[in-house]
Amino acid sequence: MAGKIETRLAELKIELPAAAAPVANFVPCVQSGNLLFVSGQVTFWNGELRYVGKVGKEVSVEEAQQGARLCALNILAQVRAFLGDLDRVVRICQVQGFVNGVPEFKDHPKVVNGASDLFVEVFGDAGKHARFAVGSGSLPLGVSVEVAATLEVT
Incomplete structure (x- = not known):
């Protein structure tokens, strides 16, 4: 039987991509106590690089x-692969957004809203989080944005 969050994803017609394997010497997720730290994720959709x-x-x-x-x-996708069940997410605590913009770009928060809005759409009040959105001179593979997160889990 699908859990509450999987049901919510289906209601919203949101499909999760496959969790990508790391491309360097790191792991996608580290849990310490009830905190889950998710490594920066870039704009891959099932192996296809976008944006x-x-x-x-x-x-x-x-x-x-x-x-x-x-x-x-x-x-x-990384959280589901690590925990086995998205219902174990208590809340999204912090989102870290990195935007690969031209030097004069100033709308970093507008870009990272794409991630923040999704978390609130899926988790409701538990998706509301602390956040930063900063500019970067470049990002891996030339992507336009990278996002990492810290979650409280059971």
């Missing part, structure tokens, strides 16, 4: 928001 380029040049703010949403979907 590549600098925001404000090759990628629009709206496209980068979709990229941040995709990063959040990848976070949930």
Whole structure:
């Protein structure tokens, strides 16, 4: 039987991608006590890289928001693979957003809203979180956005 969060994802017609294997010497998730730290996720959809380029040049703010949403979907995929059940998520505690923008780009929070909005859509009040959204001179593979998160879990 599907859990509450899996049912919510189905109601929202949200499909999670496959959890990607790490490409370097790190693990996707580390649990310490009731905190789960999820490594930065980039804009992969089942092995296909999307939203590549600098925001404000090759990628629009709206496209980068979709990229941040995709990063959040990848976070949930990693959490499900690690915990086995998304119902073990008590709350999203913190979201860390990195935006690969042109030097004069100033709308980093608008981009990372793509991830924040998804977490609230899926988890309701438990999806509301502390956050930062910062600019970066570059990101791995040239992606426009990368998102990491810290969650409280059971």
